Amino acid sequence: MIAEAGLIALWLAASMAFLQFALCTIGLVKGQDEFFAAIRPVAIAQGVLVALSFLLLVWLFVRSDMSVKLVVANSVAIKPLIYKISGAWGNHEGSMLLWVAIMGLAGACIGIFERNLKTKTLVTTLGAQAFISIGFYAYLLIASNPFERIFPVPADGQGLNPLLQDIGLALHPPTLYIGYVGLSIAFSFAVGAMITRDVGPEFAKAMRPWVLGAWVFLTLGITAGSYWAYYELGWGGWWFWDPVENASLMPWLAATALLHSVTVLATRDGLRAWTLMLAVVAFSMSMIGTFLVRSGVLTSVHAFAVDPERGSFILALLAIYIGGAMALFALRVGTVKEGSQFEPVSREGALVANNLLLSAILGIVFIGTLYPLVVEGFSDEMISVGPPYFNLATGPLALILVAIMAAGPLLRWRRDQAKALLNRISIPVFLTAAALFALVIFTTSMSVLPLIGLALAAGIAVASFAPLWKRNLRRTPMHVYGMVLAHFGVAVALVGMASETSFTEEKLVAATPGDEIMVNDWKIKFQAIEPVAGPNWTALEARVTAQYEDEAIHEIAPQNRMFASAQMQTSEAALLTRWNGQLYVVLGDSDEQGRWQLRIWWKPFVTLIWYGGVLIALGGLLAMVGRLRRAVRQKQQRAYAEAMI
Amino acid sequence: MKAKHQRLALAVLALVALVGAGLLAAFALQDQANYFYTPSDIVEKQPEVGQAIRLGGMVQKGSIQRADDGVTVTFTVHDGASFQPATYTGITPDLFVEGSGVVADGKLTADGLFVADTLLAKHDENYIPRELEGIDMTGNMTRTDTLVE
Numbered sequence: 014m015i016a017e018a019g020l021i022a023l024w025l026a027a028s029m030a031f032l033q034f035a036l037c038t039i040g041l042v043k044g045q046d047e048f049f050a051a052i053r054p055v056a057i058a059q060g061v062l063v064a065l066s067f068l069l070l071v072w073l074f075v076r077s078d079m080s081v082k083l084v085v086a087n088s089v090a091i092k093p094l095i096y097k098i099s100g101a102w103g104n105h106e107g108s109m110l111l112w113v114a115i116m117g118l119a120g121a122c123i124g125i126f127e128r129n130l131k132t133k134t135l136v137t138t139l140g141a142q143a144f145i146s147i148g149f150y151a152y153l154l155i156a157s158n159p160f161e162r163i164f165p166v167p168a169d170g171q172g173l174n175p176l177l178q179d180i181g182l183a184l185h186p187p188t189l190y191i192g193y194v195g196l197s198i199a200f201s202f203a204v205g206a207m208i209t210r211d212v213g214p215e216f217a218k219a220m221r222p223w224v225l226g227a228w229v230f231l232t233l234g235i236t237a238g239s240y241w242a243y244y245e246l247g248w249g250g251w252w253f254w255d256p257v258e259n260a261s262l263m264p265w266l267a268a269t270a271l272l273h274s275v276t277v278l279a280t281r282d283g284l285r286a287w288t289l290m291l292a293v294v295a296f297s298m299s300m301i302g303t304f305l306v307r308s309g310v311l312t313s314v315h316a317f318a319v320d321p322e323r324g325s326f327i328l329a330l331l332a333i334y335i336g337g338a339m340a341l342f343a344l345r346v347g348t349v350k351e352g353s354q355f356e357p358v359s360r361e362g363a364l365v366a367n368n369l370l371l372s373a374i375l376g377i378v379f380i381g382t383l384y385p386l387v388v389e390g391f392s393d394e395m396i397s398v399g400p401p402y403f404n405l406a407t408g409p410l411a412l413i414l415v416a417i418m419a420a421g422p423l424l425r426w427r428r429d430q431a432k433a434l435l436n437r438i439s440i441p442v443f444l445t446a447a448a449l450f451a452l453v454i455f456t457t458s459m460s461v462l463p464l465i466g467l468a469l470a471a472g473i474a475v476a477s478f479a480p481l482w483k484r485n486l487r488r489t490p491m492h493v494y495g496m497v498l499a500h501f502g503v504a505v506a507l508v509g510m511a512s513e514t515s516f517t518e519e520k521l522v523a524a525t526p527g528d529e530i531m532v533n534d535w536k537i538k539f540q541a542i543e544p545v546a547g548p549n550w551t552a553l554e555a556r557v558t559a560q561y562e563d564e565a566i567h568e569i570a571p572q573n574r575m576f577a578s579a580q581m582q583t584s585e586a587a588l589l590t591r592w593n594g595q596l597y598v599v600l601g602d603s604d605e606q607g608r609w610q611l612r613i614w615w616k617p618f619v620t621l622i623w624y625g626g627v628l629i630a631l632g633g634l635l636a637m638v639g640r641l642r643r644a645v646r647q648k649q650q651r652a653y654a655e656a657m658i
Numbered sequence: 659m660k661a662k663h664q665r666l667a668l669a670v671l672a673l674v675a676l677v678g679a680g681l682l683a684a685f686a687l688q689d690q691a692n693y694f695y696t697p698s699d700i701v702e703k704q705p706e707v708g709q710a711i712r713l714g715g716m717v718q719k720g721s722i723q724r725a726d727d728g729v730t731v732t733f734t735v736h737d738g739a740s741f742q743p744a745t746y747t748g749i750t751p752d753l754f755v756e757g758s759g760v761v762a763d764g765k766l767t768a769d770g771l772f773v774a775d776t777l778l779a780k781h782d783e784n785y786i787p788r789e790l791e792g793i794d795m796t797g798n799m800t801r802t803d804t805l806v807e
Contacts, residue, residue, distance in 0.1 A: 247749075287668065354664050365668065369675040376679035377686075384687060395694035397712050399763065402690035406682050521748060523728020573752075582752035601729075601749035608728045612749050 016081050016160040019069035022062050023110075023160075026117060027150035029059035030143045033120070037140025041133075041208070049136045053124040056139050059146070060121025067101075067114035070159055074101040079170055082163040083107060088170040091549050092178070099183030105307060105323075106159035108186060112303065113149045115187075115194040120146065123198060129219040129644060130202075131211055138198075138205035145197055148330040156326050178576075181241035189234030189261055193299040195227025196268055200296035203289045204338060207345045212285045217278035218644065220292070224275060225637035228268045229630045235261050236626030247584040247599045249614050251513065251622055254403040259382040260302030263375055267295035270371040272633075273364045281426055283352035283361055286342075287368065293342060297335045298375075304331055305382070356428040363421030370414040377406045408462045415469055415507065418500055419476035438476060445472030456515070463511035470511065474504035491639025499632025506625025512594075512618040519615075523608040533615040535596055536560045542609060550574045552585070555600045555609065559589055571600040571611075595619050692763060697740035700766070707768050713742060714761040722756055735760060735772070744772040751777055 033055045040048030073081050074097050077090045087104040088097060102111045120142045127135060153159070202220045206212045238261065243251045252258060271291040277284045304327045355361035381398045388396050423437045435442075449468035452459060459467075477500035480493060520532045524539045531537070540556040552572040560566045569587035576583070589596040594617040601610025692712045695705060705711050713735055721734035730747045733756075744762060754760060754777060764774035 284668075286665075287672070365671070369671060372672070373675045373679035373682075376676055377683045380680065380683040381687070384691070397692045397694065397763075398687065398690070399692055401710070402686045405690060406686040410679075410682075521729045584749075584752065599749060604724055604728055606728075610729055610749050 015069055015073055015076075015078065016162060019066045019073070020158070020160040022066035022069065023150070023154065026059050026062035026066060026113075027147065027154060029055055029062060030117070030146040030150060033059060033143035034140050034147060037136050037143070040136060041140075046132075049132055052136050052139050056120045056124035056143070059143070060117040060119075060124075063114045063117035067110050070107060070110060071098055071101045073160075074098060077170065079168070080162055080164075080166045082161045083159050085163055085167055085170045089549070090169055093548055095180065095183055096178050102186050106153070106157045108190075109149065109153055109157060109307070110159050111187065111190055112194060113146060113153060115190050116142070116146050116149065116197055119194060119198050123201075123223075127219065128648075129215065130205075131209070131215075134202075134205045134209045134211045134216065136205075137208045138201045141201035141204040142197065145201070145334055148333065152323075152326050152330065156323050179241065179245055181237055181245065185234060185237045185241055188230055188237060192227050192229075192231030192234050192268075193261075193264060193302065195223065195230060196264055196296040196299050198223040198227065199268075199271060199292040200338065203292035204341060207289060207341050207349075210345070210348060212278075212289065212349050214279050214282050217275050217288065218640075221272075221275050221279060222637050222641050222644075224268065224272055224292075225633050225640070228265070228272055229633040229637065231261070231265045231268060232626060232630040232633060235265055236623050236630070239626070240623050244586055244588060244597075245583075247586045249517075249519075249586075249597055249599075249612075249616070251510075251619070254381075254400045256382050257306050259378050260305045263378055263382075264295055264298040264302060266371050266375040266378070267291060267298050270368045270375075271295050273367050273371075277361050277364050278352070281353055281355065281361060283355060284365070284368075285349050285352045286346050289346075289349070290342060291368070293335075293338045294375075297331075297338070298379075300327075300331050300334065304328060355426070358424070358429050358431050358434070360421065360424045360426045360429070363417055363424050366417050367414065367421065370410055370417070374407050374410050374414070377410070378403065381406070404462070412462070412465055412469060415473055415503055418503060419469075419473045422480045422496060422500070423476070437479065441472035441476035441479070444475055445469055448472070459515045463515040466507050466511040467515070470504045470507040473507070474501060477501040477504060491642065492636040493639075495632045495634070495636030495639055497632070498635060499629045502625045502628025502630075502632055504625070505621050505628055506623075509618050509621030509623075509625060513616050513622065516617045517614055517619075520613045522611050522613075523604065524611050525606075525608050530611070530613060532596075532613050534562050535613075535615055537596075537598070537613060539609070539611060542603075545572070547574070550576045553600070555598075555611070557587065557598055557611075559596055559598075561591060561596075569596075569598060571598045573600055590620060593617055696737040697735055697742035698737055700742055701740050705766060708765050710763070710765060712761060712763050713744065713772055713774070715742070715759070717754070717756050717758055717760050719756045735762070742772055743770070744774055746774040746777055748777070 033052060036048045036052045036055060040046070040052070070083075073084055074088055075094065077084065077088060077097065079085050079090075083104060083106055084100075087107075088100045092100070101107045120139060123135070123139060123142065127138075130138065199220060202216070202223070206216050235258075238258065239251050242253065242258075243249070271288065274284045274288045274291055278288045304324075307323070307327065381402050385396050385398055388394055419441055420434060420438055424434060445468050448471035449464070452464055452468060456464075477497055480497055481489060484493075518533045520530060522528075522530055524530065526539055526541045528539045529536060530539070536559070538558045538560075540558060543554050543556060545552050545554045552574040554570045554572045557569050557571065558566050559569060567589055569589050571587035572585040574583050574585055584599055584601075587598045589598075594615060597614040597616060599612040601612060603609050690710070692710050693705070694712045694714060695703070697713070697715050700713070715735040715737040718734040718736050718741065721732075723732050724730070725732070729749075730745060731750060732743065732745045735742045735744055744764075746762065746764075761778040762772070762774035763776045763778075764772055766772055
């Protein structure tokens with residue numbers, strides 16, 4: 014019965030979305046306000062129903078209800094509870110249900126919390142949100158029903174891909190999805206504002222916290238995904254430019270640009286059309302990402318469904334939503350009034366540069382990701398585009414971008430003097446030059462990008478705190494701290510990336526128990542090989558001790574796991590973290606002479622990459638909370654002032 | 659500068675940025691895109707020595723040999739018609755086995771050996787690398803064979 018209840022809840026949620034869209038359309042056409050009053054409760058009801066539907070699916074997985082096809086295909090009864098729960102979204106249908114559930118909840122959140130938008134724009138926003146949801150409800154109900162039963166009922170399920178049985182991966186998709194789908198709010202806001210022609214600072218201030226929220230989740234999702242790939246795949250890399258990674262990076266790039274342009278709109282009433290465009294592009298990238306990952310056009314661990322019918326369904330949805338929004342933009346952009354002006358050397362100027370560079374990087378990633386598909390579509394050739402392309406084409410632009418990031422916050426709005434800027438930024442520039450000089454002298458064979466990256470990071474780390482210079486720290490608004498923290502996070506991540514790229518030491522050996530291996534200052538001793546067993550796997554485990562210089566000896570144990578249900582092996586890397594880096598050991602195969610392959614890396618400061626990501630997200634969170642608090646306070650002050658009159 | 663001019667300037671800048679990105683991408687693609695070759699393609703098209711290519715096919719049965727250092731393997735990739743000797747230093751993927759599909763990124767040396775930097779095998783037993791679909795496998799080296807292993 015649970016499965017049927019879930020399906021009914023899903024149908025009801027879909028009809029609520031339809032009602033929500035109808036209320037908005039009729040209300041707008043007839044210009045009658047009574048339709049508007051109903052739209053908030055309907056949006057909330059839709060959110061509750063679709064969330065209920067999703068929770069029921071999770072419950073089916075927790076109970077291991079083997080009469081449901083999806084559970085059979087993606088779960089087994091002997092799995093740990095946490096992976097039963099995450100199994101609910103570790104598959105195609107479940108992840109699409111999670112997608113609409115978040116979308117419905119986002120609509121409900123707008124219905125409950127959004128009080129700053131004009132009624133008409135709010136109603137149109139909720140209408141647009143419902144219109145997008147309807148497509149995805151149709152997709153679920155017609156092409157991929159997660160609650161389908163199976164008969165006869167099998168004794169047990171087929172299990173979850175062992176690579177996906179990991180705590181990082183349990184949390185990675187929901188986080189990323191909240192970010193992806195959160196951007197739909199910005200999209201709907203933009204559509205709403207274009208229809209009602211209400212684009213201005215008030216609109217931007219209402220939109221900003223939502224964009225910040227989605228961006229924080231996206232940042233965390235990408236950071237977690239990168240760390241997962243790093244330790245779970247056992248290849249020692251943290252970013253592979255895999256199409257699936259790019260699919261999450263593209264919305265992030267667009268959202269980062271949007272985040273900065275919406276500030277210009279809110280503070281200075283500039284960049285009106287541009288901000289609308291970015292809001293449309295950001296969510297379009299989310300949908301393209303979903304299409305790439307879920308349609309099966311790319312074959313990877315993420316592509317659950319290789320089903321052309323589903324692919325064309327999502328493609329059709331994409332065409333309708335993106336095409337529709339772009340057409341609306343083309344129609345309305347002429348009527349969006351020009352914003353206020355600024356000089357090239359100004360805060361706005363720096364933010365325009367930020368936006369242009371982010372857009373250019375986005376374009377390069379987009380071309381590189383889709384090019385192989387296009388080539389295959391139009392010729393017999395098959396090509397792959399990998400890290401060399403992406404590093405070469407995006408690296409220099411990214412470095413220019415972070416350099417501007419250091420200078421931008423030190424500029425005044427509207428107009429500033431280049432000379433004054435040089436004055437303010439002299440210390441970071443000096444630091445960068447000094448770092449560059451030291452690196453060139455004291456290191457050998459560093460390649461150009463990491464070298465400049467590391468030198469820049471030194472300057473940026475200091476420059477990111479410069480906006481606090483000579484300010485009363487207790488009266489500085491919270492969002493300024495948020496910006497400082499996020500920009501500092503970029504410097505931290507940059508150090509990690511450059512350091513990992515340049516200073517990693519690697520050794521690959523065939524060792525017999527008792528052998529000692531030196532990597533950098535680590536003395537590593539291969540002690541023994543032993544069989545071990547977990548809840549649903551057995552493994553061969555290497556006992557390895559590692560000692561850094563004269564410090565205490567640590568024991569680590571890389572494994573080769575064999576999963577009972579899936580007849581497949583995964584390699585579990587062993588990590589040893591110090592403040593200055595990570596030791597990374599992978600166990601390989603054995604040969605006839607009883608030797609075991611060990612691959613050992615010493616990666617100095619690699620952890621800074623993810624600490625940086627977390628700092629960036631934390632900065633976004635601070636900014637969001639700060640902005641919300643300020644909005645509430647201003648509203649109270651206004652209400653107080655009115656009461657006094 | 660009038661408001662209209664400013665808007666025009668911004669539009670032009672945006673266009674320049676996008677066209678610039680497109681040109682940069684095109685330039686980099688020309689250099690860095692990896693073309694996919696089957697062993698037959700290598701015979702036919704004769705890629706240059708040192709050019710980055712992606713080789714795909716089946717690992718010939720009985721061809722995997724481990725070198726004395728314990729970390730280097732040599733093997734032969736075939737597509738039913740042609741054979742390409744290859745070598746790789748590193749830990750081979752879990753599902754790198756004889757008679758199974760493999761995709762390798764690397765370069766050809768002057769003596770016709772393919773030196774792989776990375777080996778991509780299937781993530782699980784149901785996964786066939788996209789590029790290998792449609793390759794005609796002769797003899798008993800069929801896909802079901804792979805599944806059993």
